[in-house]
Amino acid sequence: MKEMKTITVVGGDLRQVYLAQAFVQSGYTVYAVGFDAGVELPEGIIAADRADIALLLCDAVVFPLPMTLDGKTVNTPLSEHTLELTQCAKMLPAECLVFGGRVDENTQAVFERTGHPVEDYFKREEFAVHNAQATAEGAVEIILRELPTTIYGRNILVTGFGRISKALVRILTAMGAKVTVSARKYGDLAWAEIYGCEGVHISDLGLVIGKQDVVVNTVPAVVLPRKMLSRLDPGCLVVDLASKPGGVDFDTAKQLGLKTIWALSLPGKAAPVTAGEIIKNTIVNMIAERRETDGKD
Amino acid sequence: MKEMKTITVVGGDLRQVYLAQAFVQSGYTVYAVGFDAGVELPEGIIAADRADIALLLCDAVVFPLPMTLDGKTVNTPLSEHTLELTQCAKMLPAECLVFGGRVDENTQAVFERTGHPVEDYFKREEFAVHNAQATAEGAVEIILRELPTTIYGRNILVTGFGRISKALVRILTAMGAKVTVSARKYGDLAWAEIYGCEGVHISDLGLVIGKQDVVVNTVPAVVLPRKMLSRLDPGCLVVDLASKPGGVDFDTAKQLGLKTIWALSLPGKAAPVTAGEIIKNTIVNMIAERRETDGKD
Amino acid sequence: MKEMKTITVVGGDLRQVYLAQAFVQSGYTVYAVGFDAGVELPEGIIAADRADIALLLCDAVVFPLPMTLDGKTVNTPLSEHTLELTQCAKMLPAECLVFGGRVDENTQAVFERTGHPVEDYFKREEFAVHNAQATAEGAVEIILRELPTTIYGRNILVTGFGRISKALVRILTAMGAKVTVSARKYGDLAWAEIYGCEGVHISDLGLVIGKQDVVVNTVPAVVLPRKMLSRLDPGCLVVDLASKPGGVDFDTAKQLGLKTIWALSLPGKAAPVTAGEIIKNTIVNMIAERRETDGKD
Amino acid sequence: MKEMKTITVVGGDLRQVYLAQAFVQSGYTVYAVGFDAGVELPEGIIAADRADIALLLCDAVVFPLPMTLDGKTVNTPLSEHTLELTQCAKMLPAECLVFGGRVDENTQAVFERTGHPVEDYFKREEFAVHNAQATAEGAVEIILRELPTTIYGRNILVTGFGRISKALVRILTAMGAKVTVSARKYGDLAWAEIYGCEGVHISDLGLVIGKQDVVVNTVPAVVLPRKMLSRLDPGCLVVDLASKPGGVDFDTAKQLGLKTIWALSLPGKAAPVTAGEIIKNTIVNMIAERRETDGKD
Structure with missing residues (x-):
């Protein structure tokens, strides 16, 4: 060549x-x-x-x-x-x-x-992996900016356990958040647990959603419909990292007065x-x- | 049901x-x-x-x-x-x-x-993941037992970046080893780097193999042939976790006087x-x- | 009572x-x-x-x-x-x-x-410790906001290894920065190394300062005088967390065109x-x- | 000179x-x-x-x-x-x-x-720190050898939060143990929590001792008298790292049939x-x- x-x-x-x-x-x-x-x-x-x-x-x-x-x-x-x-x-x-x-x-x-x-x-996989890390850092910046508390000590739910979630929970757990990961596949939950999170099957999401201080969605499918959003603490911060159509029912979130941030293309921006x-x-x-x-x- | x-x-x-x-x-x-x-x-x-x-x-x-x-x-x-x-x-x-x-x-x-x-x-993926964690702990036990030094401060090479490697490097980096991961796929190297290791493409293995104190193989294919084994420091510990036929040329390793441990079925044993x-x-x-x-x- | x-x-x-x-x-x-x-x-x-x-x-x-x-x-x-x-x-x-x-x-x-x-x-010590964690998070927010790059992969120098530094390097190393800690006491350097950083005695600061992308000072004494500041890369970000008089020669930093942020009372603000x-x-x-x-x- | x-x-x-x-x-x-x-x-x-x-x-x-x-x-x-x-x-x-x-x-x-x-x-502090890391690795080796389970997922209590404890919990948390630290000073508990452990004041030790799979003592004073030992699960492993007289009432431990290991001078041995x-x-x-x-x- x-x-x-x-x-x-x-x-x-x-x-x-x-x-x-x-x-x-x-x-x-x-x-x-x-x-x-x-x-x-x-x-x-x-x-x-x-x-x-x-x-x-x-x-x-x-x-x-x-x-x-x-x-x-x-x-x-x-x-x-x-x-x-x-x-x-x-x-x-x-x-x-x-x-x-x-x-x-x-x-x-x-x-x-x-x-x-x-x-x-x-x-390319390495492109996706490194972009996931940059996205995760951008998400952490948003959470730090928006929360009137530290990330330390907070209950944070991350939906899905793909590349972005993996990069994100590494940072959040090191900062001292209590991170829960919800996913459909038991293999994903197993990894989440090894990486220091609590793993919760998506069918049990309702059991843990009420105690969260922050929810970060990474799944490009509506995993946070009205039923789930309405159980959130009113002060909970919702960050959606999923590409369109996103994973949050934004209209409902607005009605409920939830602070919701839809953050797209974070690597290029942050x-x-x-x-x-x-x-x-x-x-x-x-x-x-x-x-x-x-x-x- | x-x-x-x-x-x-x-x-x-x-x-x-x-x-x-x-x-x-x-x-x-x-x-x-x-x-x-x-x-x-x-x-x-x-x-x-x-x-x-x-x-x-x-x-x-x-x-x-x-x-x-x-x-x-x-x-x-x-x-x-x-x-x-x-x-x-x-x-x-x-x-x-x-x-x-x-x-x-x-x-x-x-x-x-x-x-x-x-x-x-x-x-099942969750079976494999949890077994990988158990295997990783078994490998750490072997390394701790065999080394006359701490793991802290040691150069450790892990070949491959599948489940066992992922679980293993999480422990080794936390213990303070300087971990190098070799793999063929650039996506694997990207993850290894995010998880705190140096990533080295398998084609560059020769550049880093000489300075290792421990080599842990996880790839069930001969990635450590005579050419590589002969470049190892004589005091280097070699642990092979790969199922048969393993990834180490054991005959050569023996001739070279290398301490080599082929550890199979660790979860059940350890x-x-x-x-x-x-x-x-x-x-x-x-x-x-x-x-x-x-x-x- | x-x-x-x-x-x-x-x-x-x-x-x-x-x-x-x-x-x-x-x-x-x-x-x-x-x-x-x-x-x-x-x-x-x-x-x-x-x-x-x-x-x-x-x-x-x-x-x-x-x-x-x-x-x-x-x-x-x-x-x-x-x-x-x-x-x-x-x-x-x-x-x-x-x-x-x-x-x-x-x-x-x-x-x-x-x-x-x-x-x-x-x-009280627990007051100081938890405040240090809050300060560390505030510092990470500043770095994320100011850097046009990820923290991942960056060379970051932290001067001193008191409470704030300890809390800060835990986060930065998890994010994938290559963190160097400079300190005067060898015991502090030992801890910095165990916590995944490179430890550099303050007398050798000149050897590593030139390659840093970010410098975070935590020492309330001028550890970054003109001699040191002039060796920094012009694009290096300087964050001073030390209470007055701070550890950076701000006038010189300004003359050199360095981006310098003096962040005080972060817990209350962030x-x-x-x-x-x-x-x-x-x-x-x-x-x-x-x-x-x-x-x- | x-x-x-x-x-x-x-x-x-x-x-x-x-x-x-x-x-x-x-x-x-x-x-x-x-x-x-x-x-x-x-x-x-x-x-x-x-x-x-x-x-x-x-x-x-x-x-x-x-x-x-x-x-x-x-x-x-x-x-x-x-x-x-x-x-x-x-x-x-x-x-x-x-x-x-x-x-x-x-x-x-x-x-x-x-x-x-x-x-x-x-x-010298750096001598003590590096020895603490070596001691911690030796303790991990003992736990890995003695437990018929993984460290992952286990409830492990570490008493005291001096150098050895700090080095030890870094490894144990990375391995996926749920680590509780008991101490008298609230500042120590604050650090333990930042380092990913649950902090429990020594006066509340009785509330958590019953659920432990492993107890590691680092305090050279009897923090585990009969009253505490008798509340342990019979299968609990007790490792005492404290120099003489140790922190465990060994006679009682023996009577209770507890597996107890008093590990002294680990750096030189391991x-x-x-x-x-x-x-x-x-x-x-x-x-x-x-x-x-x-x-x-």
């Missing part, structure tokens, strides 16, 4: 700027396309006026997360211009590697037509530099794995 | 005795079959002289782990008699639930023929009471899930 | 309001004096229009932290009136217990003259409810110890 | 041999006196046939812990000869530093007479190499502090 020396970063928000910076710090030559709307790029990143040249020169190109919002143009919130996916695909050199986030089938097809299948960093580095590190791993596989052929 | 009141435990080692005891402590009537070779049963367990009656009377029957060694008879190391699988299957009442561990296809077929499909507790309770708790969960599903019909 | 039934809370800020509330929740009759400037008292607290009656009726009286600012009147920031210490001392019933925070010698003398020595909750509860719990302990001692006589 | 190059280690058990080895590994020239009774010294240590020459040549001399048993001769369990303290004191060169463990007044006087005050490493290194590191710190002080003069 050709050595990677030059990387072009196309579109995206601040995260991609920090991603470009992270590549610069690792010694790559980095072109940036799509940051013309008043963004000041950190030192070392070469702002490319012309996308075609930046694409022609690169060994790898990195598209944003998500790669496109409309299915036709690159997602470029920090640019005043539009950039068509088909156009990009045509400009790439033959051996150029292409990376993108949350790549849809149509976009994949566009790039495969020019021989450039897009590798999706959003699907830790944009880290969010960029996570994508960069993931791509470095993807290149390393490719090299390993190539070496075996 | 019929209420569970009477449980018959058939065969197995000390673990099954403690499993029977755990059911007694939870209020069940418990018959035990296959513990006639000088075993003293704890109070409350009814030793059944005749297997047929104990089986006829029960709402559920629990076979050992593994359920059979020869494919024909129940695994009864603590009995002087043999008990045929086909015979057992025939004696069971119509609605009796059947639980067994590591049930092979043939055994399954035997019991299905009489309308008693065997539910395998060995396949914590037999807990090992029995784990099976009991798993079966309780299986019954609860069944009830839940039944309730929905 | 007489049973404690009625407690009068005199003066102070919101913390004392929450302290009063905490006593109400524990079943005491609670009078509050000195909260007339537009404060809405939580349900159950009896706002006393006349201080003399509230004091006459009580079994114990709780003064604020600090008890007085001018040495003559009670510290009552939430009142439009002043209340003289001598006056209070005279109104107390004979057996009334008196509690105050940071009681100076003169105030002590005033109350001793009427036979009511003031017991200082500020001097967690006022907990701050009140801590005082309440401390007083409960003081009463219990007194009872124990009395019982022995 | 003269540079330290040559160190003579005089007397003691295996710990002192490993201490000598640790000095060799740090580049010192090391003579050993008092290991003539069949001990094989590790490579690099120079066995001195004549004590007088080894003492004459050294920059520092290290005596064992305890330095003497009879007040007259050096404690030399691994030697067939005796070595008088007065003789040693006379042979030392003028600038030689002298280190010893648990130095009594008389011994101190002997060495002061020749201008060689003995510095006691046993009094981790002799570390025990030696701890002394060595402590002496290195003592020399560094002396240099620092000298530098200021």
Whole structure:
């Protein structure tokens, strides 16, 4: 495999700027396309006026997360211009590697037509894990800001025991919260207990919900319907980390006067530099794995 | 579903005795079959002289782990008699639930023929998780016993990041060891880092192996061949937790004069009471899930 | 000893309001004096229009932290009136217990003259410990808010290893920071290492200061003079938790363009409810110890 | 201050041999006196046939812990000869530093007479802290060996909250035990709670003692008299780590059929190499502090 020396970063928000910076710090030559709307790029990143040249020169190109919002143009919130996916695909050199986030089938097809299948960093486990840690820290920041008490000594319920929950309860238990995890799978409950939480089967949620000071939902399904919300202590803080439609019946929560915070996309908001580095590190791993596989052929 | 009141435990080692005891402590009537070779049963367990009656009377029957060694008879190391699988299957009442561990296809077929499909507790995630914790504690005991130093301050390499590794590194990091985890998947390395370890891709194992004071293998594939073993410090302790064929080249390890311990089936050896309770708790969960599903019909 | 039934809370800020509330929740009759400037008292607290009656009726009286600012009147920031210490001392019933925070010698003398020595909750170890935890959480909130990265993976230096540091590093290490503790005493460094940090003697601070992403000072002496500050990475965040004069040369820090936050009195600001509860719990302990001692006589 | 190059280690058990080895590994020239009774010294240590020459040549001399048993001769369990303290004191060169463990007044006087005050490493906080960690690991090894269950899930009571307890509960909580700490001081209970334990005042010990699976005593006073022991579950394991007279009424424990283990001097037994290194590191710190002080003069 050709050595990677030059990387072009196309579109995206601040995260991609920090991603470009992270590549610069690792010694790559980095072109940036799509940051013309008043963004000041950190030192070392070469702002490319012309996308075609930046694409022609690169060994790898990195598209944003998500790669496109409309299915036709690159997602470029920090640019005043539009950039068509088909156009990009045509400009790439033959051996150029292409990376993108949350790549849809149509976009994949566009790039495969020019021989450039897009590798999706959003699907990578290490990307998800490190994002979970950043999300967990963002959630802790929210809880610390909102509570008039310490986290220490509080009863905190976390629903679900996926990546975000695992990262979150590690912090909350260390801070001295009494953490209860509710989940459907007994295997998840077993892990929650080993990690210092009380595990409660989702069918027994009603038994513990009334004594909670904070509820953090991580499940993208309504696990906190009216029946559950109405049993909460009126002073309980509800933080929903689940992507749409979320796991909380927000209308009911509002009626009940519960303080509810729906926190989405925390890594990009609470830790944009880290969010960029996570994508960069993931791509470095993807290149390393490719090299390993190539070496075996 | 019929209420569970009477449980018959058939065969197995000390673990099954403690499993029977755990059911007694939870209020069940418990018959035990296959513990006639000088075993003293704890109070409350009814030793059944005749297997047929104990089986006829029960709402559920629990076979050992593994359920059979020869494919024909129940695994009864603590009995002087043999008990045929086909015979057992025939004696069971119509609605009796059947639980067994590591049930092979043939055994399954035997019991299905009489309308008693065997539910395998060995396949349950919570069983695996709690066993992993027990294994981890057993490994810590071995390391504490063998090392002339504290675990605190030691460099310890753990290969693989499955359940046992996760449980083990939680203890070792808390004890102050500097733990390195090697794995093939970058997602596993990401978790290892979040859990306070250094993550090293398996392809870079050679870079860190020389400075280790202890190596614990959890991968059932030879990850420590001669090339790696020969780079170890001569005083390094090697503990292999992987089931056969293990992950260490034991012949080479012996030639090199390395202290190597192949520790198998630790839960049953290091914590037999807990090992029995784990099976009991798993079966309780299986019954609860069944009830839940039944309730929905 | 007489049973404690009625407690009068005199003066102070919101913390004392929450302290009063905490006593109400524990079943005491609670009078509050000195909260007339537009404060809405939580349900159950009896706002006393006349201080003399509230004091006459009580079994114990709780003064604020600090008890007085001018040495003559009670510290009552939430009142439009002043209340003289001598006056209070005279109104107390004979057996009334008196509690105050940071009681100076003169105030002590005033109350001793009427036979009511003031017991200082500020001097109690459990008060200091729980306040340290609240301070640590406040510091974590600041770091999370200010950093554009996660705490995970960051190099964080904590100077000193007293109560606040101990509480703080427990959280930071669980979040995945690489924490270095600098201290003068080798015993402190030993504890820091056992608690998962790198310990660096203060005389070697220069060797590690350059690589830090965050520095948290807890020592009330200038441990970060110009010589040290000038070696910091320009992007390093400096948080000073030490009471006046603080441990950072703030003028130099400003000249160097360092982001510096001097965070004082964090418990009352970040967690006022907990701050009140801590005082309440401390007083409960003081009463219990007194009872124990009395019982022995 | 003269540079330290040559160190003579005089007397003691295996710990002192490993201490000598640790000095060799740090580049010192090391003579050993008092290991003539069949001990094989590790490579690099120079066995001195004549004590007088080894003492004459050294920059520092290290005596064992305890330095003497009879007040007259050096404690030399691994030697067939005796070595008088007065003789040693006379042979030392003028600038030689002298280190010893648990130095009594008389011994101190002997060495002061020749201008060689003995510095006691046993009094150093970092020595005590690291020894506490080694003791805690030894206690965990005992518990793991003796319990037929995992530590995970067990109720464990630790009496007292000094150094050993602090080190011990860090490990036990990470292993998933439910740890209760009993102490007399509310400040200690506050720390115990922050470190993830339940804190119970010693006067309430009776309320929690009955549910314990393991009791570990660290207090050198009888905190477990008959009244308490008789309330223990008959299967409860009692481990006493307190130096003589211990904290357990052993006769009563025996009558009650309780499994009781009195574990003394665990560092030297469970981790002799570390025990030696701890002394060595402590002496290195003592020399560094002396240099620092000298530098200021």
